[in-house]
Amino acid sequence: MSSRVRIALLIGLAGVVLVTLIMAPMLMSTFPSFLGGGSTGEDCGDGPVKVTNVSTTAQSDIPANYLELYKKWGKKTGVQWTVLAAVGKRETDHGRSTLAGVRSGVNYAGAAGPMQFLISTWGGKAKIKTSSKFNGYASDGDDDGVADVYNPADAILGAAKMLKRNGAPGDLKRALFVYNHAMWYVEQVLVIARRYASDGTLELPPVDDPSCDTPIVEAAPTDIVRKILQYALAQRGKPYRWGGTGPDAFDCSGIIYMAYRAAGLSIPRTTFGQFPFGAKVKKGTEQPGDLVFFNAGPGTSSNSPGHVGMVVSPGKMVEARCTLCGPIKMTTYRDRPNIVGYTRPLQNPTVIGQLKRLGLT
Incomplete structure (x- = not known):
């Protein structure tokens, strides 16, 4: 190998390392x-x-x-x-x-x-x-x-x-x-x-274990919430698709919209519609079936959040996050940045009327 080639290779390698380190x-x-x-x-x-x-x-x-x-x-x-x-x-x-x-x-x-x-x-x-x-x-x-x-x-x-x-x-x-x-x-x-580590391993905590679904559903406060959770949890593993409402793929608000439909209830389709729809609940008082909103995505703000997940148990939610974020899964939310609020669709007057017609109040 000539000296010029060696020099060129070294310069190229140094450039790659420098870009990475910067x-x-x-x-x-x-x-x-x-x-x-x-x-x-x-x-x-x-x-x-x-x-x-x-x-x-x-x-x-x-x-x-x-x-x-x-x-x-x-x-x-x-x-x-x-x-x-x-x-x-x-x-x-x-x-x-x-x-x-x-x-x-x-x-x-x-x-x-x-x-x-x-x-x-x-x-x-x-x-x-x-x-x-x-x-x-x-x-x-x-x-x-x-x-x-x-x-x-x-x-x-x-x-x-x-x-x-x-x-x-x-x-x-x-x-x-x-x-x-x-x-x-x-x-x-x-x-x-x-x-x-003394044993040479890295301990990893469980996050999304389907065997935990039964106690999560059974702990739901009402039968209607159980139906909502059962549908949402059953969609895990399916891909995210913008505008998707199933059955093969969903976006963040689409899975919530369809989970409520599975329980016989109608709520707005989009995150922008769902945020003002439900009754506001204080942080720490959210319950399964409630929604947690994030100021995330282009053109969004704290008053018009662009991402939403559904609370399924204390500190956990089901979410369809983004195309490159992997499939729909259960995640933790309390340590996530940009949370702007929580709502309870079941306390919206329109939904209360739907529940009465279904004989569920």
């Missing part, structure tokens, strides 16, 4: 979840994962103060501490790196701190008073009133929040791809995370 970590919360890493399990819970035992590799490699923080914030947010630690290892060797941006300033890509947040992702500046209004993942992990991207306590909490919002603990590949847009990065982090 993009990381970037926030892209709507990235499709076709990257895999779905949940498995035998019970019906989806709470925080347990704190996995620490391997000898982790004990020898992770500084004690960092290990304590990874475990603390992993447990509180439900993100595997081993994954948090693997991100910290891959980014800055748990803060030991002497490269620019780790302890002060930013690197060439604009990232800073032990977990390498883009300053724009952190909140616009490296240190933010927690009383300030800001957008981003800036966090105060040591209660000193300042969200400091260079402070491990703050940065690790911020990383946990970012991973949680984008799929962790169940969809780890998606969450890590959002953190750094490169599949080689995702695989490297997962390898490190397994080495940090």
